[in-house]
Amino acid sequence: MIQVLRPGAWTTVQDSGRPGLERFGISPGGPVDWFAAAVANLIAGNREDAALLECTLEAPALRFSEAATVAIAGGEVEGAPGWTARRLEAGATLELGRIRPGLRTYLAIGGGLGVEPVLGSRSLCQLGRFGGGFGRPLRAGDVLSIGSEIAHDSWSQPWPAAHRLPLQGPWEVRAIAGPHAGAFPDGSLRRLADTALLVTPAIDRMGMRLRAPALRLQASEILTTGVTEGAVQVTPSGELIALLAEHQPTGGYPVIATVIRADLPLLAQARPGDTIHLRLCGVEEAVGALRRLVDWLRG
């Protein structure tokens, strides 16, 4: 068992989420930095999509009543080395602190977290208040059980540095022209790509607001459509919202660009005050970049 001594700022149970249930109004969810989460699981000896903890800003303090293998990947966290697995003895306390550089870190336990799945996933569904063990982020006093789904040996070596993604800006993030790019005046997409976007403090698991006051993008109205992770929406006041893992399944704001899946981990780690440059690319480059990360994971 794992006892939560201090929950951290916003710590939730995540696995690969609930893709396929969007038509019922359910967000796909899952880790915001899908790559770091997969690495944490792999080096802990789990399947890529085992349930683990996603920690934002500040990571938790946990007491282990049984021996366990733990692995951390993603943003650097005070109190523990990242991108590596280690063994904790029964009775050990894992005291983790602030996360920086980066914003989110993933803590995987060998065997996964033994949380009851709801609608096929152990991830917390924040709006629906179900899943994630408690229907909410972790609190002090919560107790989590350790699962028994060990897929392979944990790694004795750290995850190779050459196969990690940057944790600090300035960020260059690749994006494909959005499905509603045509709803904007000519040249809007080019101007978007030429403008530094400021990351605001309005960040959660659903999305992040970006500011570019000089940009003044305006589009014609669109009907509500299904939306994807990485979609960059433009609100009527010209603000930009980049959708993250736990986005609403539908949206009524036009989508000017979509951040490619391979670069979503960069969005996940950007902090308020950072600047992001979008670089436009084509579908082929995006698929190639995704294949590269998947090859790293599949070794």
Add this chain to the structure above:
Amino acid sequence: MWRIAPAGESALLVDLGESIDERILGQVLALDAALSRNRPPGLRRPIPAYASLLCPFDPLLLEPARLEALIREIEPTVVAQPPDGRRVVVPVRYDGPDLARVAERSGLGVSRVIEAHAGRDYLVYAIGFAPGFAYCGEVAPSLATPRLPPPRASVPAGSIGIAGRQTGIYAVESPGGWNLVGRTELTLFDPVEDPPARLQPGDRVRFEPVP
């Protein structure tokens, strides 16, 4: 011709029209059904909404060009007709906090607003925003009311709202900016049910006033 555009490398958005129209939703649902009968490996479950179908897929298993070709093959076989969904009666206690606002704006008064809102069938155009939230349309032009300027931080489950000419049902407690006219006791979302949402696009809803 349908407009097919990439929504990232892992999805195509198919736009079948640009208006809120029963017959376009009928085509969206027909395309959805055709893809589910003949689902290529790597295609995830599409998301229908109003006049579009979002088709997410794994680009390492399915080439976007192959999916687009498949959709173009289906296009001429789809007939423009209203969807043939289920009929669902939703009992409503009309005592919402914004009923007076809608009554005043419309000039109809409370009892006529209730009569007008409950007096017609609404088509469910999409489920989205939050678990089970049903976007339905359209209310009589006289009932059209703009969204609340600042949205509420919390709207109780079962609330019935109006935004523009749409009416909707909050299936779970969530934030929201629609004008709340009433509330239903009916459970419209339950994660342990299959399917978890009681309504789906294409269904027709009638609100029945209850004391």
